Amino acid sequence: MLKLPRIVWDQDKLLHNAAYLDELCRKSEYPINWVPVTKVVSGDTEIIRTLINTGCRFLADSRIENLKSIKEISDSCQTMLLRLPGIHEAEDVVKYADISLVSEIETIKKLQDKACLLGVNHKIIVMIELGDLREGILAENLIKVGQFILKQSNIEWLGIGTNLTCYGGVIPSEEIMLELAAIKQQVERELNHSLEIISGGNSSILPLLMEQKIPKGINQIRLGESLFFGRESAYGKNIPGMYNDVFTLQAEVIEVKEKNSIPRGTLGMNAFGVKPVFIDRGIHKRAIVALGEQDVPVSDLTPLNRSIEIIGSSSDHLILDVTGTNTRVGDVLSFKVNYKSLLYAMTSKYVNKKQTSTEQLVGNNALTY
CATH class of the missing domain: 3.20.20.10 (Alanine racemase)
Structure with a gap:
């Protein structure tokens, strides 16, 4: 049974990064x-x-x-x-x-x-x-x-x-x-x-x-x-020769509908006490993913499909603009994570963790040469 959402991690890439750091330290003058x-x-x-x-x-x-x-x-x-x-x-x-x-x-x-x-x-x-x-x-x-x-x-x-x-x-x-x-x-x-x-x-x-x-x-x-x-934390730059995509977050699409981009009615605060601001996109194709702020800080995610855009979230719903894609209910979408979002996802009991191999992951060509 596929358990979602989940963090998948690539053992080969992790081992590569560890070996790279070993070599880097071995080459040090002292x-x-x-x-x-x-x-x-x-x-x-x-x-x-x-x-x-x-x-x-x-x-x-x-x-x-x-x-x-x-x-x-x-x-x-x-x-x-x-x-x-x-x-x-x-x-x-x-x-x-x-x-x-x-x-x-x-x-x-x-x-x-x-x-x-x-x-x-x-x-x-x-x-x-x-x-x-x-x-x-x-x-x-x-x-x-x-x-x-x-x-x-x-x-x-x-x-x-x-x-x-x-x-x-x-x-x-x-x-x-x-x-x-x-x-x-x-x-x-x-x-x-x-x-x-x-x-x-x-x-x-x-x-x-x-x-x-x-x-x-x-x-x-x-x-x-x-x-x-695969990056240093002083300037936030990727290190050439290291992988920056050891981890990927996957979640399931649970709704796909064409809807307006602006809510109807008088607007107040959302679930987190913030009054949201919306961009008028007209009628567009929207998807809801079974993932939310309780699992991970959504603003720190990046969809691997560059045609998909994150437009909002609640505690357990992630809302996407999927206009121009063939996204369907039941699809599993993948997201790149940063340090903060990985920290949250690995800590959450609601996010499953799974080791995988390089060929099973989307976007497996991220060596930063």
Whole structure:
């Protein structure tokens, strides 16, 4: 039975993108490891299993539930919690995250308590604020924080890191990376503590990597958007040689009618409290698809059939202008997704997920050469 709507993903294209990133990091002037970030696929077991089967022994995610899924598939796969741990989830963090990113002494205290209780060591990367204004301590406070960390019996201080672009849109630069590398040297000089990992950022750092401008000392990057969408996130450009259509959203047409393009009667607010604005297209051919805002942000979808246009939506109906096409009831239409719409669709219990192969997908020639 065909279960719709659904996200279909192409294993061959995903494997190609992973291999491309492997090669890109291998060609770096200085050794760099990359960690696949799986949060956009919401812990999908088949995708996680595929990545692990390629040889990935380290996966990162923002949700404890997804890290637990990874551990259930492979207990030997190392996990990293990307979002700062909450005080009340500290025990689960220690159980399911081999490494967590931290910025608060109170959180470190709680992780120490739970790690001691469970009889394990927990590894941490201290996040440094370098301009983007999301998570991270100020660099001038690191030595004091570091002194506290080194007194903890069950906390292993593995490294430092930073995050850019996600909130403030700050683009990683060679100067910022040099600043991070200098902070590592300061820690090792003043605290006599060697830092194994210097985590330089996410897919927005790829332009620097491709230009061989990541300085010595930065030895880890965390990549999700580039892996799943074949693009860097600093300027939003596709990376030549990578696939940008690993994922496709499919949904069924449940009505096709010729109707007016302007509602009749006095207009008020729609289902989302917004007074809509309509374009007068006259009488035209309209289709309704069984998909809506409860499943995915509709404005982030692009029909693969370029003759079809999205003209509106409600909670569970997507309305299309299909004039000039032979769209019929029962047809399955395909849509290109971006990072945001994939995130929503993979999180929704109403959207099915299915692995497929390249030849089964519409629009399978999207290598961005």
